[in-house]
Amino acid sequence: MFREVSSKINFVQLEEDILRFWKEQGIFDESIKIRKEGPHYAFYEGPPTANGSPGVHHVLSRLYKDAVCRYKTMKGYHVPRKAGWDTHGLPVELEVENSLALTSKAQIEEYGVARFNDRCRQSAFKYIKEWEAMTERLGCWLDMEHPYITLDNSYIESCWWITKQLWEKGLIYQGYKVTPHCARCGTSLSSHEVALGYRDDAEDPSVYIKFRVEPSPISETAKQKRLYELSGGKATYLLAWTTTPWTLPGNTALAVAPDADYAVVKVDDGYLILADALLEQAGLSGYKVVKEVKGSDLAGVHYEPLYNNIDIRYVKGDEKAYRVIEGDFVSLEEGTGIVHIAPAYGEIDFEVGERENLPLVHTVELNGTVTTNLVTGFTPKAREYIQRSEAPVTLRPARGKLDLPGAGKFVKDADKDIIDNLKSRGLLFRSERITHTYPFCWRCQSPLLYYAKQTWYIRTTGVKKELISGNAEINWYPDYIKHGRFGDWLEHNVDWAFSRERYWGTPLNIWCCEACGTSEFPTYECVGSLDELRAQSNLSGLTAALDLHRPYVDEITFACPKCGGRMQRVPEVIDCWFDSGAMPVAQWHYPFENEDKFTQNFPADFICEAVDQTRGWFYSLHSISTLLFNRPCFKNVICLGHVVDAQGEKMSKSKGNVIDPRAVINNYGADALRWYMLVSTPGEDNHRFSTKMLEETIRKFFLTLWNTYSFFSLYANIDCFIPQPLTVDSDQPKAFTELDRWIISELNRLVSEVSKLMDGYNPTSAARRIEGFVDNLSNWYVRRNRRRFWKSENDADKLAAYTTLYRCLVTLCQLLAPFVPFIAEELYQNLCRAVDPRARESVHLTDFPVADQAEINDRLNSNVELAMKISSLGRAARAKAGIKVRQPLGKAVVNVGAEGEKKALESLATEVMEEINVKQLVILGEAKEGEESRCHPDMPDYSVANDAKYWVAVSIELPPELIAEGVSRELVRHLQNMRRNAKFDITDHIITYYQTKEPCIKQVINAFADYIKQETLSQELINGLPPDGTYGEKHRIANGEVSLAIKQANAKQTS
């Protein structure tokens, strides 16, 4: 016997029971254990940053991962799923800073790095609990008891090993480059962090600065002379434009577009030079142009520095600074066509500086204030030269007093002082304010400064070719990411700035000796493991209670192998993206242990995250793997879209449109959430989340499925059906009807399609096919076959129907298991475990169904489709004539147009006749020669409906015998409703009483007595007053009134 299934169902309660069952029985572990001998399927969990409560957008990737891994498990693969947590990084630090009301690095250090990092550690774990609870409740199976955690010493040690490998390959270097720098946080931001903080409405100065051309031809070039002669001794200025006045003291060159035309314009106090095309924008269109020159004519011209007391150190072969250079980046759409170059404060500026051997001048401190000292810069050539020089050279920049305007102020505040100062010196042509796009720190809202400083780099450009060729081996879903977003990113690869001047992160494992060599180029040691560290001579600071984090690691020093001085760790920590990208190695503490596990799980068969990870985790995984092993570390990757709200807007705390997944699960259940998110939108698109649509999903899919299941178990119990291995082709083939064969054919087709789609990493399409099948099963197969389940004989036909429906439901619950694991389990427990003690304990331990191709009958599938179509047209024809479906009609004429279709329909004629309630079906095939065209049927006494291909005409003649039959069905329907209203059991036999003055109704009851009794389980139809205690209703049928009453035939026994 099957457990009784209520048609009303509380999915939330059901899921909690099943969760308990899984836990108690250890089903997840078992599902992995039983596949131990199967082929291995490696899955990498992208570690969530545990710096906040999980949102509904985190649910999406979790359940995609779960669906795929469950599917593969059922397909026989061994799929361990190790959880992981990303615990380091700025986001965690920020959270702690906020809670402690700290606002600067100085305050953190005052608070104490040890205490601060301790807080960070706690903060990371606090959120992990919430994530675990959500993951479990969602039914996502993940080994959260043995996760990898990026803050573990063992994890850090593996990261150190990786760094050492790269160090030895010469792929790590310290570069002096321009990076987006947050002066408040005191660190560089990675490119993806910068992307978080662009603002379109940033207000900044827009200033036009006059750079005076050298009045005397100190450089004896012809160009210089010509300009000098032209001015007739009067001052000539190169007009440049900038929105960052604070960078002007760092200026060492001006750039022009070589092919552009430049005008020399006469103004009151001399001449201005700027691009022709920008005269009007600069407000100079009314002035006289005295000469036109090409940009290339200006190249090499020298001008006076804005601040003439800057001490620049040149070496042999260096060209002087403060000259005009050519640049292909010079815009002729804004500014003046003359670009101010400050190599310390712009990426392009820096590149130009390297190319042109320009000095790099710093006038701003790392905390963002204008310096009170002067810092001398060096060109790349100067650095090389000094490095090679045998004579010791003091490389520390000479610091001398320099009174810059706004000294000591934050640069954005100093802008005004600089502008005022230039104005007072007559070097300001124009000054206003504009709004434009500018990056701000996503954490603290400070404006970012592009700032040249020393940062540790991984030379990813050194393996660019390998990155690209490795990408070719990866299957991307959707595929366009491969050559689009990701491929593009690889094509434009730049070296990875992977150090952070922060506190809470994997410490960079490089030690530095300040004693030997010069202070600018000291001896470095990269330590690749704890053993290596312990083996250093004269080691100190390594304590028993090992914590590799700052500040403890900073205390570890050892003797310099070259000079015996102290080696001190560099202050930086490693970018947390490096942590997560290291997980293929570090999750196993490879190579220090678990070599077998590492090998078995490398590369991953499958990873899945949202699209923003193309530049995040997908990239850090791919680059580290390529650097280390010269091959990609994942084969298949699903790239998901983002979850947005019902209006398509991004969910954010500030908008208040964030949805808490726990609330959704508690209201609707995890399965509903899972199915809705998988089915509603293809993975790569943005997912609009609306609880209204989720409710619809429950009604449309879950309740339909549930009721089919409850229908089956209800009748199967009544008939004591015991599932037997009876198939369409076996023991009693004749008992199976066309519709049985059809639904089994559809079932096999479904199995085949779902497998294929899942193999192609497309759960959405797979789930949509299942939805289609459930609709067919419920609204065609079950509806058409109800009578076979109701009838009283327990014959082969009935058994065939049960067997068919049972098989559909069992197969369905297995197909559903990867998507909606709870309801699938419920079905399985009742349909399989309840009747077969040898069955596996859980649906998730069973094998995924395999389609039997022999049972797929495409012709049958299209035949039934045709029958559905014709039935639909038949109903339309009836509706046109206004005749209820309950009223039988004499004849329907159907035109299908082709002989094949005629035969097809003939084989299903009974179904169509019952469906549209006609006594006879005339099917017209292909029009024979000489026959009239059947395109426009115009048949008297018929009602016709048609579509492009077919038409159906139903006879609207109503002879008395048909009316009588209609009345009988009317009576049956009322009695059935009364049974239900009276809350009788479905199997109760009844006695029916009726009273009517209408002779025709009496006649009908007499003529159709057997039919009415059979349909309503009436033992007797008694014409007369009902006794007390019966349930009665009055109805109008065919313009006559009839009083009906019913009572249970064996009422005493049932109560």
Added chain:
RNA sequence: GGGCCAUUAGCUCAGUUGGUUAGAGCACGGUCCUGAUAAGACCGGGGUCUGUGGUUCGAAUCCACAAUGGCCCA
């Protein structure tokens, strides 16, 4: 400023390599069916398939440009 993706009914989405009259669900109005159904069926209103050009006998589909939105990058 650049790249990728999207734009189909009021809403959410289908629409195979170009090929009859562009579909489904929800919502709305009407009718019907029903002892599995918070279900279902039929009819109806609702579409310049974002726009403009182009290729073609034929374009929602291919191409170009533009607009809007999302994501990524500057």
